[in-house]
Amino acid sequence: MSAETVTKAAPTGTTATAARRMTALARAELTLLGRSKATFFAALFVPLIMPFSLRTTVEDMDLEEAGLSVGSVILPSAVGFSLLFAVYSALVSVYAARREELVLKRLRTGELRDVEILAGAALPSVLIGLVQCVVLTIACAALLDVGAPQAPHLAILGLLLGLVMWPAIAAVVASFSRSLEGAQVAAMPLLLVSMMGSGTFIPFELMPDRLATICELLPLSPVITLIRGGWTGDLGGYEALGAIATAVAWLVLSVFAVQRWFRWEPRH
Amino acid sequence: MNTKEHVIEVTDLRRVYGGEFEAVRGVSFSVGRGELFALLGTNGAGKTSTVELLEGLAPPSGGQVRVLGHDPYTERAKVRPHIGVMLQEGGFSSELTVGETVRMWAGCTSGARPEREALALVGLSRRADVRVKQLSGGEKRRLDLACAILGRPEVLFLDEPTTGLDAEGRQETWELVRELRENGTTVVLTTHYLEEAEGLADRLAILHAGRIAVTGTPAEVTASQPSRISFELPVGYFPGDLPPLASLGITGHELEGRMLRLHTLELQRAATELLVWAQRAGVELRGLDIRSGSLEEAFLRIAREASQTSEMTAEKEQVA
Numbered sequence: 001m002s003a004e005t006v007t008k009a010a011p012t013g014t015t016a017t018a019a020r021r022m023t024a025l026a027r028a029e030l031t032l033l034g035r036s037k038a039t040f041f042a043a044l045f046v047p048l049i050m051p052f053s054l055r056t057t058v059e060d061m062d063l064e065e066a067g068l069s070v071g072s073v074i075l076p077s078a079v080g081f082s083l084l085f086a087v088y089s090a091l092v093s094v095y096a097a098r099r100e101e102l103v104l105k106r107l108r109t110g111e112l113r114d115v116e117i118l119a120g121a122a123l124p125s126v127l128i129g130l131v132q133c134v135v136l137t138i139a140c141a142a143l144l145d146v147g148a149p150q151a152p153h154l155a156i157l158g159l160l161l162g163l164v165m166w167p168a169i170a171a172v173v174a175s176f177s178r179s180l181e182g183a184q185v186a187a188m189p190l191l192l193v194s195m196m197g198s199g200t201f202i203p204f205e206l207m208p209d210r211l212a213t214i215c216e217l218l219p220l221s222p223v224i225t226l227i228r229g230g231w232t233g234d235l236g237g238y239e240a241l242g243a244i245a246t247a248v249a250w251l252v253l254s255v256f257a258v259q260r261w262f263r264w265e266p267r268h
Numbered sequence: 269m270n271t272k273e274h275v276i277e278v279t280d281l282r283r284v285y286g287g288e289f290e291a292v293r294g295v296s297f298s299v300g301r302g303e304l305f306a307l308l309g310t311n312g313a314g315k316t317s318t319v320e321l322l323e324g325l326a327p328p329s330g331g332q333v334r335v336l337g338h339d340p341y342t343e344r345a346k347v348r349p350h351i352g353v354m355l356q357e358g359g360f361s362s363e364l365t366v367g368e369t370v371r372m373w374a375g376c377t378s379g380a381r382p383e384r385e386a387l388a389l390v391g392l393s394r395r396a397d398v399r400v401k402q403l404s405g406g407e408k409r410r411l412d413l414a415c416a417i418l419g420r421p422e423v424l425f426l427d428e429p430t431t432g433l434d435a436e437g438r439q440e441t442w443e444l445v446r447e448l449r450e451n452g453t454t455v456v457l458t459t460h461y462l463e464e465a466e467g468l469a470d471r472l473a474i475l476h477a478g479r480i481a482v483t484g485t486p487a488e489v490t491a492s493q494p495s496r497i498s499f500e501l502p503v504g505y506f507p508g509d510l511p512p513l514a515s516l517g518i519t520g521h522e523l524e525g526r527m528l529r530l531h532t533l534e535l536q537r538a539a540t541e542l543l544v545w546a547q548r549a550g551v552e553l554r555g556l557d558i559r560s561g562s563l564e565e566a567f568l569r570i571a572r573e574a575s576q577t578s579e580m581t582a583e584k585e586q587v588a
Contacts, residue, residue, distance in 0.1 A: 015378045015379070016349075016375065016376055016377055016378045016380075020375055020376075021375060021376045023375065024371070024372050024373075024374070024375020024376050025372060025375070025376065027372065027375070028361070028364060028368060028369075028371075028372040031363075031364060031368060032361055032363055032364065035363045036363070098361070101358070101359065101360070101361060101362065102355070102357055102358055102359035103359050103360065103361055105325070105355065105359055106355055106358070106359025106360065107359075107376075108325060109323055109325065109348075109353035109355065110348060110353075110373065110376050110377060111345075111348045111349055111376055111377060111378060112376050113344075113345070
């Protein structure tokens with residue numbers, strides 16, 4: 001351990017800005033994601049395969065009566081799967097694993113602010129989710145003849161709300177577990193409920209009215225509604241506002257829950 | 269802001285877990301710039317609980333902490349760029365390599381040393397490409413130290429920095445800490461190795477059950493402890509056959525089988541009188557052992573006395 005250099009003064013490094021700190025953290029997280037085969041596979045390929053396994057089912061649905069096409073059902077669902085697997089479920093594991101390894105506690109001793117730690121760790125997954133959504137949209141447009149979006153601003157807004165909301169929800173869910181395995185189990189209920197109830201497998205239009213009203217309040221539902229509406233263009237102003245309000249409510253609620261309940265270190 | 273004198277000021281600090289267990293019960297001390305302050309104590313004495321409050325990881329349940337003139341918890345952003353922290357336990361992703369870990373931390377630290385320099389300082393240069401999970405316990409501690417000193421901190425918090433290190437690694441860490449200190453870094457260190465505190469600390473405090481039992485320079489703490497004379501009672505002699513103990517400056521004694529142990533704050537006088545008596549009486553004091561008070565004795569005595577007191581309190585509570 002040569003200690004000669006200890007005495008050298010004159011700091012050579014640069015000041016760590018929030019962006020630089022988060023980039024450093026995100027880079028490490030991306031490396032870790034690449035080394036965790038199971039998480040990497042689930043995040044990268046499941047959302048790409050799911051929509052196409054859905055195709056035959058959707059084709060058998062009575063869509064025309066509800067004014068839907070195969071493409072306008074599958075495209076939002078594909079984005080939904082991406083948010084659920086590449087972002088939500090991957091991040092529940094990331095937050096829980098870093099907590100159990102005391103990485104989060106150690107990071108909190110440094111200059112990173114709490115929100116930077118959570119955002120920096122989420123960045124790779126959010127980027128993967130974003131790229132996936134773009135790829136899936138292009139694929140759907142090419143293969144399923146969905147045509148051009150009628151109200152692209154709604155689709156973009158829906159996607160952005162989803163990309164911000166789901167990391168926050170993942171952080172909340174990760175707090176209700178004591179181990180990495182426990183976190184993966186804890187992630188399941190919301191994953192299943194969202195797949196069944198948020199219009200990914202069954203469009204709201206094909207659900208009984210009362211059930212649809214409840215299901216529209218689920219966290220993934222406004223995202224699906226906005227993206228579908230963005231493509232079909234037949235989402236009324238009132239419905240669009242309702243969806244945005246639901247998404248914002250979930251976002252506010254989960255940010256509050258993170259501030260209140262997020263656990264930075266394992267339970268003793 | 270007067271940080272010239274006291275870099276760290278702790279006043280009546282308290283920390284309660286879950287509304288019940290009081291881990292820190294009114295601790296006060298201050299650390300001057302460039303000083304190395306050691307917190308000693310048995311496991312569960314409240315060392316880590318105290319240091320975590322200084323690091324700003326949690327708000328205190330009571331009392332006040334000032335680090336570089338700021339509250340380390342509420343004014344985290346002002347304090348963090350100037351401190352370095354080494355937690356008691358790792359906190360590094362096992363799948364990252366040593367180099368990747370230091371690079372990540374360098375990106376998060378203002379004025380960070382170059383990664384290679386940091387690794388060289390702790391002797392991990394050749395381990396840069398090794399995954400953290402493959403490091404030995406001692407190497408992990410060194411990686412932790414490398415990250416703690418990355419930003420050339422003014423104040424360095426080391427929570428049991430040498431636990432798990434072998435003798436050589438411990439020596440090397442001590443050397444590095446000494447060098448940092450000579451360079452003006454203020455260091456707060458917790459340890460349960462007495463020789464570590466004795467060898468490194470300018471001042472120390474021995475914590476027991478969440479309170480400071482004794483504090484001062486290692487020499488002061490040692491001097492406040494009674495010295496010890498022990499020997500085997502000669503055959504046919506009883507303690508009553510010795511000169512009156514109080515007149516020798518003996519403050520207490522214990523008899524264990526034939527071994528007699530005497531405690532005194534005036535070692536020279538007591539030893540002289542005893543040896544003169546032995547010479548006159550023509551007896552040989554077998555197994556004679558004369559030793560000055562040590563930090564170890566101070567430590568053990570405090571632990572013993574305090575546990576007796578707490579047992580008595582517990583009994584009283586039961587009676588009540």
